[in-house]
Amino acid sequence: MGFTVPNVVDNEDGWGPCTVPDHFKEIPYAPFSKSDKLGKAADWTSAGFKYNPGRFNQTSGVSTVFNFFANEEEDSFHLVDNKPTVRPKYGNRRFQQNRPNRRNQDQTGRDSGAGAERERQRRERQQQKKNQWGNFWQSNKDSSKVAYVSSVDIRPEWSVLEQIQLSSLTKLSFEVNGVEDITTCGSLEYWDKKYDRATPKSDIALKRYEKRQFHQVTTSDDPVIRRLAADDVGTVFATDAILAALMCAPRSVYSWDILVQRVGTKLFLDKRDRSNFDLLTVHETAQEPIPEEKENMNGVQQLSQEATVVNQNFSQQVLQTESAKFDFAEPNPFASPEDEVASVAYRYRKWKLDENTTLVARCELHAALDYKGSNLFCTVKALNEFDPKITGIDWRQKLENQRGAVIATELKNNANKLAKWTVQALLSGADQMKIGYVTRGHARDSFNHIILGTQFYKPKELATQINLSVNNMWGILKTIVDVCMKLDEGKYLLVKDPNKPLLRLYEVPADAFEDDYTEEALPEQEEQAPPEAEEKPEEDKDDDVDV
Numbered sequence: 035m036g037f038t039v040p041n042v043v044d045n046e047d048g049w050g051p052c053t054v055p056d057h058f059k060e061i062p063y064a065p066f067s068k069s070d071k072l073g074k075a076a077d078w079t080s081a082g083f084k085y086n087p088g089r090f091n092q093t094s095g096v097s098t099v100f101n102f103f104a105n106e107e108e109d110s111f112h113l114v115d116n117k118p119t120v121r122p123k124y125g126n127r128r129f130q131q132n133r134p135n136r137r138n139q140d141q142t143g144r145d146s147g148a149g150a151e152r153e154r155q156r157r158e159r160q161q162q163k164k165n166q167w168g169n170f171w172q173s174n175k176d177s178s179k180v181a182y183v184s185s186v187d188i189r190p191e192w193s194v195l196e197q198i199q200l201s202s203l204t205k206l207s208f209e210v211n212g213v214e215d216i217t218t219c220g221s222l223e224y225w226d227k228k229y230d231r232a233t234p235k236s237d238i239a240l241k242r243y244e245k246r247q248f249h250q251v252t253t254s255d256d257p258v259i260r261r262l263a264a265d266d267v268g269t270v271f272a273t274d275a276i277l278a279a280l281m282c283a284p285r286s287v288y289s290w291d292i293l294v295q296r297v298g299t300k301l302f303l304d305k306r307d308r309s310n311f312d313l314l315t316v317h318e319t320a321q322e323p324i325p326e327e328k329e330n331m332n333g334v335q336q337l338s339q340e341a342t343v344v345n346q347n348f349s350q351q352v353l354q355t356e357s358a359k360f361d362f363a364e365p366n367p368f369a370s371p372e373d374e375v376a377s378v379a380y381r382y383r384k385w386k387l388d389e390n391t392t393l394v395a396r397c398e399l400h401a402a403l404d405y406k407g408s409n410l411f412c413t414v415k416a417l418n419e420f421d422p423k424i425t426g427i428d429w430r431q432k433l434e435n436q437r438g439a440v441i442a443t444e445l446k447n448n449a450n451k452l453a454k455w456t457v458q459a460l461l462s463g464a465d466q467m468k469i470g471y472v473t474r475g476h477a478r479d480s481f482n483h484i485i486l487g488t489q490f491y492k493p494k495e496l497a498t499q500i501n502l503s504v505n506n507m508w509g510i511l512k513t514i515v516d517v518c519m520k521l522d523e524g525k526y527l528l529v530k531d532p533n534k535p536l537l538r539l540y541e542v543p544a545d546a547f548e549d550d551y552t553e554e555a556l557p558e559q560e561e562q563a564p565p566e567a568e569e570k571p572e573e574d575k576d577d578d579v580d581v
């Protein structure tokens with residue numbers, strides 16, 4: 035038998051048959067190409083989709099001509115009874131019909147006779163235990179809130195002129211164009227580079243410099259500022275420490291106060307005599323606050339005094355005392371010939387805030403640095419560790435290999451202090467900031483300390499790292515200065531509230547905070563004096579205040 039070759043029709047226009055038989059005409063046809071995935075035609079089970087979903091997906095790469103779409107009738111279709119079948123909770127009830135109901139029997143016993151008394155006592159014990167736990171958690175919650183005292187005793191006769199929310203200061207911005215140096219006084223000793231090699235394994239004991247004089251003179255008592263004010267060099271006068279406190283006010287937690295004196299067209303920002311303004315804060319911005327306990331060596335005041343002493347001693351130990359000093363144009367204005375003065379230089383600078391306001395400030399520099407034949411000027415500060423169990427990180431273990439963790443912890447617990455140091459370095463025009471890491475010789479010994487290491491920063495880079503905006507800090511100062519410049523001549527006090535993010539501006543008497551002025555609160559009978567007592571002569575009022 036011979037083999038007959040079928041007639042193969044060549045489709046020149048594409049792939050597939052050229053003609054359609056009569057019995058296939060007018061039948062819907064979905065066009066497809068060779069790249070389309072053909073699935074099973076009639077697979078009504080889910081077995082084909084279990085292990086390889088999408089393999090037989092009819093909508094993947096295939097024409098959607100025959101895809102099913104629900105019409106309006108399908109959308110309106112719903113079941114008449116769609117409640118789920120309720121299954122018995124305890125299985126087949128047939129085996130429980132003859133079982134006695136112990137719950138009903140116990141309830142019957144409780145409602146009558148001795149059972150009721152026992153049930154009442156049981157409920158009382160549960161309620162008592164619940165109340166005990168509630169009081170325990172409430173006491174722990176209340177103990178985490180520490181109430182601090184104000185830095186100054188607010189007298190009842192002081193009137194509040196302004197209240198400034200610290201949260202409203204965070205979005206202020208002001209740009210200051212340029213700074214001008216007026217004069218520089220004092221002399222600086224050079225940085226000892228051996229302290230750059232200090233590590234926890236090769237630590238250095240911190241010495242005490244009790245004979246050296248550290249002058250912290252307020253603005254009005256500065257003879258150079260008095261001379262500049264007499265020559266009308268500026269309209270607003272302050273120190274870098276006072277300006278830093280104002281510029282970093284939104285970061286502060288503890289209370290502080292600044293004395294504002296309006297004299298003619300000039301404004302003087304001073305610190306109050308016998309105040310704690312110059313003391314460094316410790317653990318101020320931590321989540322777990324430190325209580326004010328006078329007997330505790332880790333109290334707020336004790337830690338502030340310890341940190342201040344450590345900072346002063348460190349700033350003198352890291353210098354080359356036997357080498358030559360760098361002398362500036364004018365001598366130290368506060369030094370006496372018989373005193374041993376600490377190494378410090380004062381740079382007096384001025385900024386133009388607006389057409390009528392010029393700021394003049396005294397800024398500090400602490401050390402000179404010989405860098406490739408040129409002299410750089412530095413500020414020297416010290417961070418101190420008092421108890422690793424409270425701070426949450428041990429410097430002896432982490433400082434050498436994980437210094438970033440130590441810095442991050444300090445930025446969290448002492449954000450306000452580091453921000454003020456950075457602002458002071460920016461105001462003084464320092465080239466570098468030298469920061470030392472000092473810890474106690476023992477956690478329970480606040481007298482002996484050890485230097486574990488040092489680190490230097492450029493002020494602008496550190497400002498960026500701690501999210502300190504230069505325009506914002508100038509905006510805060512400009513706002514406060516504008517408020518104070520509108521005041522009449524007199525004496526005022528700007529106080530940070532000890533427990534609220536709030537600044538209050540008080541009007542105080544002209545003789546306030548002087549030697550013959552008492553800061554004790556008035557007796558209750560005088561605070562609530564009748565109207566007749568308020569009309570007494572001025573001499574009698576002064577006598578009442580002295581009492």
